[in-house]
Amino acid sequence: MTEKQPSILFRLDPRSGIAPYRQLVDQVRRAVETGRLRGGDQLPSVREVVGQVTINPNTVHRAYRELENRGLAEGRLGLGTFVTENPDVHATEAGNVELIRQLQLWAKRARAAGLLDDDMLELLRQILNRDERVRS
Amino acid sequence: MTTPVIETDGLAKRFGRKWGLRDCTLSVPPGKVAALVGPNGAGKSTLLRMAAGLSRPTSGLIRVLGRVPSANDASLLQRVGYLDQERPLYRGFRVEEMFRFGEGTNPRWNMARAQAYVDQLGISLRDRVNGLSGGQQAQVALTMCLAKQPELLVLDEPAAELDPVAREDLLRLLMREVAEQGTNVVLSTHALGDVGSICDYLIIMTHSRVVLADDLEFVVESHRFLSATSSNAPALPEGVTVIDTRTSSRDVTHLARITLPLGDETWQVAVPTLDEIIMAYLRRGRDSGSSPSPDDSTTANGGVS
Incomplete structure (x- = not known):
């Protein structure tokens, strides 16, 4: 196979008590903070993440949506999800x-x-x- | 589409004088990987077999993809992939012979996909089934299911008895299918760790009844530990349903389902893990014996839905 190397390798700790989508979000945020991920880097596709770790694809979608909401990543139609140029990890x-x-x-x-x-x-x-946070 | 993938109403199944399932009312929304959790004998397999059209209800109603499953309704059964722990493979067959058998019995069979799956798993079409490891046999059995291109996969403890690497490979194959085909999945499991990582809907059954069915994310958000000193424990806040209670010599701790924000300041509050929530329901099921009443819990505002 000639697949390119993914920009980030996710890990999942099912025993941590932290929601899986949250774990993915935190790992991207840390990678951006430490410079392992830079602006313009493409995040692995949902399919690729599901190949990396045993995780529900809906959870990956959820994590990427959250990253977009925080301005850390942006979806480009038909291309995938990318780290935002000049991501401001301390925006919050x-x-x-x-x-x-x-x-x-x-x-x-x-x-x-x-x-x-x-x-x-x-x-x-x-x-x-x-x-x-209780649903009414 | 909002048709539930599985919908039951008062579903029951009796084996001779014993009930395998009683008064089961349930609705699994589409687009989910639903986990069915409960002790052995809770009726999980009975429910899944009826969903796959392999067994008929004694009473009550079941609909699968909006239709009543029956052995005669081939067009519905072709849309449902069912796999139990028996992994029905012909031991003397080669993998390619299994696939040709699958092709002959399933009009929706996708041979290219079946071959691509085993190829990715490092299994040769020329391999004989009885020469494969247990993990590989499980993968071939699941591949047989996936090549049918089902809209709904019904899996009864698909990863039971597999070693950790084989179970990881199998579950990943399953998740890739969900990612690429959007397949609906309902699976039973005893491995609580799998529930949190691969499932997004949770159904807990005890004594053949559904005691909890909800989106996984909401399950965690709607449960809390509440602790207080036993000697002067305050009244429970409104909207709280106690699932399980543990006491020390001084303190009482409830695991409770909450339906309203906890304004009360008198209880110490902690967030339980998913495992702790599931265990609380299972423990309550065990302690409440074989004839639970629908609301045998302390409830301040309604029962458990």
């Missing part, structure tokens, strides 16, 4: 300067109050776990 953070500032302030106060890092993470998790 840049848009939330004020939130980050507040969080830093909160972390400082929490530490002064004697909370350990794990306590703070657990608190945040508790709050997030109550959120409103």
Whole structure:
């Protein structure tokens, strides 16, 4: 076979408790952050990913859609999905300067109050776990 | 198309004096890889055999791709590929002889595709079935199913008893088929790890009843662990259905299905893994004995759908 090498090799840990689509999104994001994937690189097709890891094709579609929504990738009709030129991996953070500032302030106060890092993470998790993702 | 691939209403099957399946009502939407999970004897195989037209209901209704399956309805059965653990191959045949047999019995048979599949798997058409490894036999059996170009694949524990590499190869062959042909799949399995990676719809059966059927993603989002100190455990929040409860000397922890946002601050909340959710349902099924009532759970707002 003369298939070209894929730009990224995905891994899947079914025991991690992290949704498979999320694992794919995170792996692309990290590859972009570390420069292993660059703007214009083509992501493997859904067929290729299904050949790499044992995963439901709908999950790969879902991950690619999420990457597009975050501006990390773009679908080109009939060609495939590509990493965006000049992908801004910190776009989310840049848009939330004020939130980050507040969080830093909160972390400082929490530490002064004697909370350990794990306590703070657990608190945040508790709050997030109550959120409103429930389908009505 | 929004016709469910499998739809049942009050479906039941009796073997002599014993019920293999009772009061099974279910609707599997199209475009899914659906996992059917439950203990042995829950009725999974009975349901799948009826879906494949191999067995007739004692009562109730089943529709497959919108039609009632029967051994006489060849045009429907050609659209359904069924495979169980027996892997019906003629041991003395060569692979190409199996394929010619398949071609002779299935008008939709695609010989080029059958050959391409075994070629990718490194199996020769000249190989004899009884000379192949268990994993390769499973692959040939699945290839026989796929070459029929079915719209729906009904697979009863397709990867059972295979070694880890063989099961991975088999499931990947299956996922490639889903990616390329958009085939609907309903498969039973005991391997909970497979459910999370290859399936996007989950059906849990205990005591021949469906206790949960939903999109996999929503299954995780709609379940939470709720913990509190047993001595002053607050009332359960609204919209919470307890599936399983565990207690320590101090604490009580419920795995619960939630239908409303948890506004209550008095319960400690944690997100369960998919395995933990499935295990909770299976454990409840085991503990509730052989005659469960539809709502034997503590429920604040409706039962389990």
